[in-house]
Structure formats: structure tokens, C-alpha cells
Amino acid sequence: MPGPKDLDPSSSPRALLGAELRHARENAGLSQDALGEKLFVSGSFIGQLEAGTRRMQPEIAARIDAILGTNGFFQRNCEAANRSRYPDHFAEAAEAEAVATAIKEYAPLLIPGVLQTEAYAREVFRAYRPTATEDVIDGLVEARLARARILADPTKPLLWAVLDEAVLRRRVGGPAVMAEALQHIARLGRAHRIIVQVLPFEAGAHSSMGGALKLMAFDDAPPLAYLEGPGAGQLHDDPATVKHYELSYDLLGAGALSPRESLALITSVAEDYAHEDRHP
Structure with missing residues (x-):
């Protein structure tokens, strides 16, 4: 044969x-x-x-x-x-993300990659690599925007993001960049394409203070949990470990503002940035 x-x-x-x-x-x-x-x-x-x-x-x-x-x-x-266009520590997670049926993500500092605008992503990568050439930055931005294509389908994957309030308040690129970035998230939320919640500062200590968390579910494979830090990432498939992080995510959602309240806050903060950009 x-x-x-x-x-x-x-x-x-x-x-x-x-x-x-x-x-x-x-x-x-x-x-x-x-x-x-x-x-x-x-x-x-x-x-x-x-x-x-x-x-x-x-x-x-x-x-x-x-x-x-x-x-x-x-x-x-x-x-x-x-072969991958992504950094080694993130490549496997990015490729799993592309075939996931459901993604739940907690973002403590930055807007999740699949929700970033081009201007926001460019500012992030320039901060990470201050001496990189424009060609290098362009390539990184292109790869990040390519990840957002998973949202082109109107119904899948399910994307549920819990954003720490710090994500809204940290001025990445200035008021114009932030206004556009938050308006983009608000549009996706109002269109019912994503579920988004904000974990307010007053929530205090919470279940994922160690950093970012991403949970991914699949039709024909067990779920995965991905933890990311500066220049490093860990992908977990052990059922007990994944279950632990699923509980952590559930607790985050329980402590966050409701989706309706969260969209109102995101919209309000975006309007504040837009007003500031028009009247510096």
C-alpha cells in the first residue's frame, strides 16, 4: 500500500x-x-x-x-x-484560537488581540519593539489583524471577553487611538457579535490577578487554557487544570459589570477620549 x-x-x-x-x-x-x-x-x-x-x-x-x-x-x-507568523510562545495558542468554537478571555492590561484596531495594535508593537523597522512592525500588525478574521462569521466562534477597567483607562496611543479602539469593541457588543464585560477597579482582589487568561473550546477536541505573560505563554490541556481556570473565569464574570452596564461604560469612556481629542 x-x-x-x-x-x-x-x-x-x-x-x-x-x-x-x-x-x-x-x-x-x-x-x-x-x-x-x-x-x-x-x-x-x-x-x-x-x-x-x-x-x-x-x-x-x-x-x-x-x-x-x-x-x-x-x-x-x-x-x-x-510554520507560523506568530512568536513561538504564542503560535500554538493562536492556531488553536483560529479553529475554536468558543473563546473566553480575561484581559488585565491590553485589549485582546482579536479585538484590536490597526492603530492600537501598531502602538502596542511599537512599545514592545522601539528600535524595530517599520517593515517589522507592519508584519506584526498584519498578523494581529489577521487573527480578527475569526469574527467575520456572524455567529461563531462565541467570543466572551472580560476586560479589566485598566484596559479602558490605559492610554495606548493617545485619546484618538483609544476612542477608536473602544468604539470598535462597543460596536461589536451592540451588534451581538461578542459578549463583553468590564471588571471594575472596585471589584478588588479577584481570581486571575496573576495575568491574562484565555479558554478555548472545540467541537472535536478537549478544551484548552492559555496563560500569557511578557514574552512567555503556557498552553494547558490537563482536564483538572482547565477546569480550575474555567472556575477562575466564571468568578471573574460574576464580579464584573453586566454586559449592558459594561457596554455603557465602554461607550462613555470612548466618548470622553473622543471629546478630549477634539478639544485638547
């Missing part, structure tokens, strides 16, 4: 690699749990590889080839499947 063909990097390599893994596993008569046991990983991890929500690392690929007798196919195609 001929082996699988090498993947075309111009197509959707992660999804194709996952589909080939499922095909090879089923041909070998192995369940996800059985293959996971041989690889010393969980069955849910195998499911995430097959769904394209997790990266297949070269060492895992080599062991898969050995177990399934796929003649080096997965090891050869790992590089194509793992």
Missing part, C-alpha cells in the same frame, strides 16, 4: 497532518488512548493533534512514525505544519 503523500505547506498543514494521523492510527487498529499510551501522552492529546489544535513536535512525530510504520512521513512534515 502506498504511503501518505507529503503535505503541501501552502494548504492547511496542521489540519492535513491531523487527518493523516487519524487515518494512520485507525489503519493500525489503535484508539486514541492506545496510541497515547505508546507515546506516553494522553488520549486527549492525540485527539488534539488529530483535530489540529496542538502542534506535533519532531520527537513525537518520530515516535509516531516508528509505532505506525509511516516511513518518516510525520517527521518530514512537522516543519511545514509548525
Whole structure:
């Protein structure tokens, strides 16, 4: 029987690699749990590889080839499947985000990437990389705006964001940039495309004071939790760990303003910035 063909990097390599893994596993008569046991990983991890929500690392690929007798196919195609325009610490989370059916995100300092305007994103990246060339900044902004295309579908994914009040008050790029950025979020909220809540300063201590939190759910793979800090990120798939962060998110929502109150506050702050821009 001929082996699988090498993947075309111009197509959707992660999804194709996952589909080939499922095909090879089923041909070998192995369940996800059985293959996971041989690889010393969980069955849910195998499911995430097959769904394209997790990266297949070269060492895992080599062991898969050995177990399934796929003649080096997965090891050869790992590089194509793992190419990304995003930083290494965020690439896997960004690619999972693109296929998620539901995303819940707590943002302590910055507007979430998928909700940023071009001007806001440019200011953020310029602050991160003050000596970078304009071409580099342009590339980073383009990649960030590309993530927002997941909102082009009018119904999916479900996007629920809890914004710390600091997100509204921190002047990224000045009043004009902030007015546009907050008006954009308010428009999406009023159009019922996203759910947004604001966690006010007076809420005090809360369940996610350690930093940003993103939860992602999928149709055909277990959920993931992503924690991000400066230049670093952790993607978690352990069910108990994900459940812990789901509770943290639920508590954030319980302590935040209602969606209606939040939209009113976001709109009001945006109007304040717009007035300030017109009358400096």
C-alpha cells in the first residue's frame, strides 16, 4: 500500500497532518488512548493533534512514525505544519484560537488581540519593539489583524471577553487611538457579535490577578487554557487544570459589570477620549 503523500505547506498543514494521523492510527487498529499510551501522552492529546489544535513536535512525530510504520512521513512534515507568523510562545495558542468554537478571555492590561484596531495594535508593537523597522512592525500588525478574521462569521466562534477597567483607562496611543479602539469593541457588543464585560477597579482582589487568561473550546477536541505573560505563554490541556481556570473565569464574570452596564461604560469612556481629542 502506498504511503501518505507529503503535505503541501501552502494548504492547511496542521489540519492535513491531523487527518493523516487519524487515518494512520485507525489503519493500525489503535484508539486514541492506545496510541497515547505508546507515546506516553494522553488520549486527549492525540485527539488534539488529530483535530489540529496542538502542534506535533519532531520527537513525537518520530515516535509516531516508528509505532505506525509511516516511513518518516510525520517527521518530514512537522516543519511545514509548525510554520507560523506568530512568536513561538504564542503560535500554538493562536492556531488553536483560529479553529475554536468558543473563546473566553480575561484581559488585565491590553485589549485582546482579536479585538484590536490597526492603530492600537501598531502602538502596542511599537512599545514592545522601539528600535524595530517599520517593515517589522507592519508584519506584526498584519498578523494581529489577521487573527480578527475569526469574527467575520456572524455567529461563531462565541467570543466572551472580560476586560479589566485598566484596559479602558490605559492610554495606548493617545485619546484618538483609544476612542477608536473602544468604539470598535462597543460596536461589536451592540451588534451581538461578542459578549463583553468590564471588571471594575472596585471589584478588588479577584481570581486571575496573576495575568491574562484565555479558554478555548472545540467541537472535536478537549478544551484548552492559555496563560500569557511578557514574552512567555503556557498552553494547558490537563482536564483538572482547565477546569480550575474555567472556575477562575466564571468568578471573574460574576464580579464584573453586566454586559449592558459594561457596554455603557465602554461607550462613555470612548466618548470622553473622543471629546478630549477634539478639544485638547
